Amino acid sequence: MSRGPRAKLERHDWGDDETGCSILHVDMDAFFASVELVRRPDLRGRPVIVGGGERGVVLAATYEARAFGVHSAMSMVAARRRCPQAVVIPPDPSAYREVSRSVMAAVGEITALVEQVSVDEAFLDVSGARRRLGPPTVIAAGLRRRVQAEHGITCSVGVASTKLVAKLASTHAKPDGMLLIPAAASVPFLRALPVGALWGVGERTEQVLAGWGIRTVAELADADLVMIQAALGRVAGAHLHDLSWGRDPRPVQVARTEKSIGAETTFDRDRYDRGAVEGTVLRLADRCAGRLRQQGLVARTVTVKVRTSDFATLTRSRTLHAPTDVAREVYLVARELVAGVDLGGLPVRLVGVRAENLEQRSTAVVQPTLEDAVDTRQGAQRRAEAALDLVRDRFGVNSIALGSTGPRSTTNGADVELS
Template identity: 35%
Template sequence: MPISQAAQRLPDDAVYVRPRMAHYAAVSRQIMAALENISPSVEQASVDEAYLDVSGLERLIGPPETIGRQAKHIIKNTVGLTASAGIGPNRFIAKLASEYRKPDGLMVVHPHEVQAFLDPMPISALRGIGPRTAPALRQMGLERIVDVRQTDPALLERRLGLRLAQVILNQAHGRGSDEVQLHSVRQSISKETTFEQDIVDQARLRETLLWAAQEVGRTARREGLQGRTITLKIRLENFKTFTRQRKLPAPTDDDTVLYRQAWALYRESGLAEHPVRLLGLGLSDWQQDAPSQGDLFDTPSHPSEHAQTPQRDRRTRLFQTLDGISNKFGQNAITLGLRRKT
């Protein structure tokens, strides 16, 4: 449940606990590394979810149930957490199976069991069933997946459109991709923080954006990514959330560029006088292996000057040094400073 929705249901004296996102990410990396002991084909889907290709491992490890128990055992021994495992002939079935016996569950759906597994489920189990689609299906008398599977495809297409109807029908018949993507590129990198008290102090907000810019920039450089689109996220005291975006003329992974552009977006947002509950910064729209942009506010001394100027060379070395120190001594070992000028 989004915090904005939860806040409407909770009493005024509810206590909001700051999440430990860096810790969650570190534990997630431990889990993903541990799962590679089972299969080299591991696709991380989120901070707490992954797909494994375990085809062909029966002779090495044992039947699917044994593979699932081993995955749960490895996670428990590595980080002390329970996990739910689902095994099926494709990603869709495996995902549903993992949700079937939560928490700490294990569910195996063999190919010949797929339809019996799906049919009794409500239509809400299908992906793509949103607040508009569900009522439309129920008006057609479709309450369970078996109802969708047995309905006339032409009726479904007229009601939902060809594309969505095909997606839902494929799921109702248990069809889905079985491909595990080993090197999927993330769509964006973002960092945000929720304040214990609403903040109006501009200096504190600037410091927070600088911290977020450094975290995003460090991650982008580590993954070899440079982005063109900077996103600012602001949540106010009433939990209303706003985003502002800016597309840059060239891709960047430069902390200073990220900070200055995010701060400019904040100043131009029309929200600068409002108390802030959450502040975040994101980078997306990748161009991999792009030449370094450097600082947007650096002006070349000559029109023919190459993009990689001596000053930008120095900036590249600077960030390499900062990243090296942070990797060795921790993320808070060294940070960029703020100029007084706004």
């Protein structure tokens, strides 16, 4: 569920005109927690948190837990402090993916114009489905009934003329509701919201705007554009000003291009042992490379994230001389990047590996070096890792692990400090 700001809305004069409102935003309600409650109906009505151990974060919480201030991305320590009576359930990613696939398949039967933005939410453009299935609100109601009947969970749907307003509408419809914002009511709807509700307005941007006396979307819309651009920059200022007036021409994008693929781990206790950290980096690199191969992608950049015990987060990045989907190459670069991070004598709390600057493997342009031409190890390593993929597909992701690798990487490129 979105935790975006809401407002008390006066909707009595909005009407029910669906003309031009072909965009639906479907958002599953407390998705992970809802899936767990289907399997454990005895927990219904009780505060339930889905999350990791004491050092993990909250992945989802029932509305009973949210009443105590628990929300996604909160640390488990803080969540337990706020709601000590909550039942904590470890996550079951395979179960969530299975339900997600089924729900998205149902969405795909409505229209081919589907943009899945996460495991539990998607945009639909139903302009071409109206003659066959009826008005957008009828389509939304039918989808909500089907999800409830087939999976025992609920979803909320926003119906509007743009993606921005549809997403905000689904947030206001939660839980288990539907909200239509007629095209003519888009601007009045937006003006009633705090400025933090708009896409792209994070905590820092909100603080900057507050410094200029702007706290609501109405104040942003009425402000001088030149002043907004002075505060936020020319492009960002113009974009947010357009959003405040409901101008959002972005279409539903059927194919979302992965911008990066990453994985990270929070240790059960802070680690001084560099060997333990390197072992985790190897597993994370293996996971990233497996996902690259699964999606037919290669990466030109490897980035690592290291968080120390004082919660300071450092990232380092390196661009490779050739794109890769080989775990050994990702790991060797990531290991060197982690080794180069100045920890200030502090232990490591979290480490992450991310593959960036992605391209389709089939179309990636690779300029081989002389070393590549005479060294066939990379090809052999890739074949070996592809064999591991088959074993994992058959017996599970944890059935086999990549072994340790050589002492150093052969990639080129300068390290770039990102934060």
